[in-house]
Amino acid sequence: MEFQGLPEGCIALILSRTTPVDACRLSLVSKLFNSAADSDAVWERFLPSDYRSIISECSLPNYPSKKALYLALADHPVIIDEGKKSFQLEKKSGKKCYMLAARALFIVWGDTEQYWNWTTDPDSRSKQFQNSGHIWAPANPKKFTVFPEVAELRDVCWLEIRGVFNTLTLSPDTQYAAYFVFKMIDARGFRNRRVEVSVDFNGDGTKNVCLDGSSNSARVAGLQRPSLRSDGWLEIEMGEFFNVGLEDEVQMSVKEVKGGNWKSGLFVEGIEVRPKWHWHNAA
Amino acid sequence: MKMMKPYVWLQTSDDSIQQVEQEIAMFCPLICQEIIQKGMGSSKNCAICLPQQVSPAMLSLILDYCRFHQVPGRSNKERKSYDEKFVRIDTERLCELTSAADSLQLKPLVDLTSRALARIIEGKTPEEIRDIFHLPDDLTENVEVEEEHVDDRSVDDLLSFINGNDGGKLNILTILIFVFT
Incomplete structure (x- = not known):
């Protein structure tokens, strides 16, 4: 046999x-x-056991098989929670990834036009957006923005962005990391500056990073720099946490309030939470 | 009305008939149905004919499994450690056991052996799997890419990427590995 x-x-x-x-x-x-x-x-x-309820508000095409659905969800994020979040599968493991849209974040001065502006992705203004529920293939898959709106920093001294995520919606027994997703266009006030990022989950995890990759001063030597994402945005890891799967909240923040200088030209898409070590997690 | 009979007669794939404790055998849904719905197994003459996947050796293993789990009051830790040891058998027997347990609809055991087999095949190449399980390569003759409906966009992109190979399995493999890289 x-x-x-x-x-x-x-x-x-x-x-x-x-x-x-x-x-x-x-x-x-x-x-x-x-x-x-x-x-x-x-x-x-x-597929995650609760995938049906997660994508229930999305009007997805009728995929011929669960495999087709899986691959679609792994290839492109879908917008959920009335445009406040996007959901995607990590392709190799099927674990859940989310991005909190800038609109779902708490941004100090965020509703004051003089300081922050709400706009479409500055690099793809001509593109048509679909603001809910569709998996879409962007014309140029290398560059796309998930959300219809991003936050544009016009000018502040006090830069503070905070997000909260309920970890119960994440895949259990998984190491996750949070990433700040942004762009810099004619940015001012970030070069050679330390920015404080934190991920608080059962204890404080704060570190300094440098959001401007062209910085060269000794003041920011050795600090983590942003990396380019496949969608054309930049990201910087804010910290990691291990999600056991019990109800809890992870608090995340990006802050530069010590320099006192004016800052501008930062575009914020959101904060992404995704598994960090796929292969260790896969079992 | 008579008391439940403590024993039930089972006939395995080699036509041998054996007597086993009914309580234990009833753990297998298929045997349970035969007894309750068809009144079978009460004597040697009306022994329950087990599916051909169930050899005497497999039946004996399956009954060991049922006998252990039938005892009430065992801790989860005990059960888990028993299960772990239970599937430490060679791959061929694991397959045989999976098939036998499946034919008896013994779902917990099928789950257990499937997980054990999954650990064996994980990370291996198709060639290695064919070697381990002595399987013929019956896909070679089908050298059409249409066989595999992976994400079409990716396939198209990748076909141009690996353009130079003429269709076929090698390409599919390359695509799959590439899609997941």
């Missing part, structure tokens, strides 16, 4: 206990594996 003696349902059960990457790779073993590896039974298990 060999493996081929196993019914397809059993092979599907076995594959569903592996990872999406394994299931795809092992679909090439044999015809039976191929058929089992594409089955809804397998991909339903790779």
Whole structure:
């Protein structure tokens, strides 16, 4: 008796206990594996158990299979919570990623036009936005903004942005990190400046970073710099936390209030929370 | 009305018949149905004919499993540690056991053995899996990319990326690995 003696349902059960990457790779073993590896039974298990309620307000196309839905959700974020958040799957593990839109963040002076302005993505003003519920393929997939609105810093001395996220909605037993997602266009006041970022979850985690990658002063030597995302925005890691899966809140902030100088030209898309070590998490 | 009989007669794939404690055997939904709905198994002459996946060796393993879990009052830790040891058998027997348990609709055991087999196949290449399980490569003749409906956009992008290979499995593999890289 060999493996081929196993019914397809059993092979599907076995594959569903592996990872999406394994299931795809092992679909090439044999015809039976191929058929089992594409089955809804397998991909339903790779999707988060509560995916239905998460995407319930999105009007998604009718995907022919759970695998197609999985890949769609992994490739592009969907907007949920009335445009306040986006949701996406981490492709290799199927774990949940969210981004809190700038509109869902608390921004000091955020509703004072003189200091902060609400605008569309400065780099793609001509693009058509869909403001809720669709997975869409942007014309240039390399550059896109998820949310219809981003915050543009006109001028402040006191820069303070805070976000709160309920960790119960995240995948359990997973190491997560929070990332501040932004752009700098004709920015002033960030070069060679320290900015304080923090992720508080069962204890304080504050560190200094430098948001302007061109900084070269000794004052910011060794500090973390932003990196370019595949969507054309910049991101900087604010800190990490391990989500056990119990109800709790993680508090995140970006702050520069010590320099007292005027700052401008910062565009904020939001704060993204996504798994940090995919492969350690995958089990 | 007669008391529940303590024993039930089961016939395995090699046509041998054995007598087992009914309480234990009833753990398997398939056997339970035969007894309750069809009144089978009460004597050697009307033994319950088990599916052909269930060899005497597998039946004995399955009954061991049922016997352990049937005892009330065991802690979760005890059960977990028993399960862990229970699936420490060679891959071939694990497959046989999965198939047998599945045919008896014994879901907890199917889950257990599937998880164990998943640990074995994780991270391996299709070739390695074919070697381990002695499987024929029956996909080779199908050298059409349409076989695999991965995300179409990615496939298109990647086809141009690896353009030079002419369709076929190698390409699909490359695509899959690329899509997830």
